[in-house]
Amino acid sequence: MSEQIPESLDLMAILRPLLTPYLTTFEDGRLAIWVEPPIAPKAGSGLHCIIQRHYVALSNTAYQWQVDLVLHGVQADDPVLYEANLKKFNQAIAAMRSKFPKRREIRRPFTEDLPPQFRFLLWLEATYLKPMLIYS
Amino acid sequence: MKLTWNPPPIPRQIVARYTYHADYAAEVHEGAYYLNGSRGMARPWTDVAIAENDLPLLLLRAYSGGDIRAAFLVMVFQLADAFTEILDSYDWGVTGSTEKQYRPGMPTWQTITDSGELRDSLEVTIHE
Numbered sequence: 001m002s003e004q005i006p007e008s009l010d011l012m013a014i015l016r017p018l019l020t021p022y023l024t025t026f027e028d029g030r031l032a033i034w035v036e037p038p039i040a041p042k043a044g045s046g047l048h049c050i051i052q053r054h055y056v057a058l059s060n061t062a063y064q065w066q067v068d069l070v071l072h073g074v075q076a077d078d079p080v081l082y083e084a085n086l087k088k089f090n091q092a093i094a095a096m097r098s099k100f101p102k103r104r105e106i107r108r109p110f111t112e113d114l115p116p117q118f119r120f121l122l123w124l125e126a127t128y129l130k131p132m133l134i135y136s
Numbered sequence: 137m138k139l140t141w142n143p144p145p146i147p148r149q150i151v152a153r154y155t156y157h158a159d160y161a162a163e164v165h166e167g168a169y170y171l172n173g174s175r176g177m178a179r180p181w182t183d184v185a186i187a188e189n190d191l192p193l194l195l196l197r198a199y200s201g202g203d204i205r206a207a208f209l210v211m212v213f214q215l216a217d218a219f220t221e222i223l224d225s226y227d228w229g230v231t232g233s234t235e236k237q238y239r240p241g242m243p244t245w246q247t248i249t250d251s252g253e254l255r256d257s258l259e260v261t262i263h264e
Contacts, residue, residue: 043173070169106166117169 011035011051011065011122018099019069022047022092045073047088054121064123069093071116089116096120144204150264152212154182154219158257179228185218209262216260223255 016033023032024046032048034040040050050068069092074085097103106119162168167178194214199207 068169072169072173106162108162108166108168113170114163114168115171119166 018095022088043072047071067120069118153261155259156257158254181222185222189218
């Protein structure tokens, strides 16, 4: 029995309901969750989720997808908005951790050049996707 | 992984840790999103080096029937050399950041541009 590799639409079906409460919209008004390529629309202000294939072919660490949570356009000079967005950022990270027990996390320091960003590398188990998989 | 030889017993756990101390190492390796909206592409040189080298084979070649620990250390430093080689010369074949990324005909990043700070910041530590 072989399983299909989870497609991006499968992953979107999981992530969209999971992260929608915390996400903002792109500048064009669409919900800020996007599978690349093509490159994502221009960022709005708030939490964005960018999904890409990971370098499976190059790597022995067989993670299939990378999911980036990025807090764009939120400046610390508005403390109330800033704190509210950081809270959503943390809640989204917690939701991802709860949903994907098998994962790798890459954190970066928040600097004057880098907005808060957090990467999950995911290897999706069949149990997450069973209703959507085709077996042969 | 299927072993095709019978390895000798390893007397105790031994771990090699590779650390790049340059501040921007993670940005180069993993890529990054910047405040101005631009994007740095990931160029994971360690992943490429590991994928391009058969580590069990390196260990087997270094092991001459004597000391598995010594063979492990040889393999560790061969891999460190492979990291440096990839850093210095690997053709990533990826285009620049943001919209240019998917536009054909735009200039590509052939190799990682490094003054040497990143390459020379590698520290290998052995824990046993």
